[in-house]
């Protein structure tokens with residue numbers, strides 16, 4: 462029997478990067494996957510592969526986590542067989558721009574704050590009450606090393622991820638005694654669409670972020686998420702920082718070229 466046989470795992474931001482890798486990793490463990498993102502067609506295209514890996518079922522949900530009413534409509538009234546969410550991977554997020562704060566774009570700031578902070582809260586607010594009532598569940602927030610160390614031009618993105626860290630700690634305290642476990646996974650550099658999104662589609666600039674160094678793969682982070690969720694019920698992994706071997710802090714990166 463696989464570790465998550467027939468258990469419902471919700472992943473937000475499952476259309477790309479770390480979220481898509483989490484979907485594959487939980488599929489291998491026999492989970493029933495509830496996968497959310499705006500680009501739902503990408504998730505639908507991936508569904509046969511996820512079933513082939515071992516997912517018991519896959520349900521794709523088109524969702525913009527910034528819209529609380531949409532989150533409530535999509536996740537607050539699920540069919541009975543999807544209702545009992547056992548693991549929430551609250552991962553949807555993004556960075557926009559790398560400008561100095563005093564030259565920053567209000568649109569970029571709003572998008573990051575609305576997605577990384579409010580979107581994460583929206584999903585927690587709808588999903589966690591069921592976990593608390595069932596006295597069972599694991600919430601994994603995908604934060605970032607950026608929430609622990611600011612870096613040049615990181616300003617608002619770092620602020621949103623620092624908020625994720627504080628929200629994670631607060632949620633863990635509020636759920637004490639319910640049996641629901643709360644973790645944050647805070648990666649360093651991971652090769653996903655993250656930098657392309659940050660630079661508004663400028664692939665060359667995105668590629669330069671990883672020049673001469675070996676970043677993490679999304680699968681490396683997904684492995685950690687599955688490990689957290691598969692600990693025995695009395696074990697709560699509170700936080701994990703995962704870095705590439707070529708990275709020592711937000712600003713220390715070893716490059717071979």
Ligand SMILES: NC(=O)c1ccc[n+]([C@@H]2O[C@H](COP(=O)([O-])OP(=O)(O)OC[C@H]3O[C@@H](n4cnc5c(N)ncnc54)[C@H](OP(=O)(O)O)[C@@H]3O)[C@@H](O)[C@H]2O)c1
Pocket residue numbers: 473474475476477478479480497498499500501524525526527552553554555556576580603604605606647648649650651652653654655656658679
């Ligand atoms: N890559 C890194 O170096 C790195 C490092 C530390 C932390 N992180 C964090 O890891 C998480 C995942 O990022 P990634 O690296 O996997 O980047 P990615 O490949 O760009 O994936 C981001 C995911 O978030 C989803 N998303 C963005 N805005 C959304 C919204 N409003 N509603 C619903 N879904 C939304 C995207 O789906 P749609 O566009 O289809 O909606 C996509 O599936 C983020 O929270 C990011 O901050 C990344």
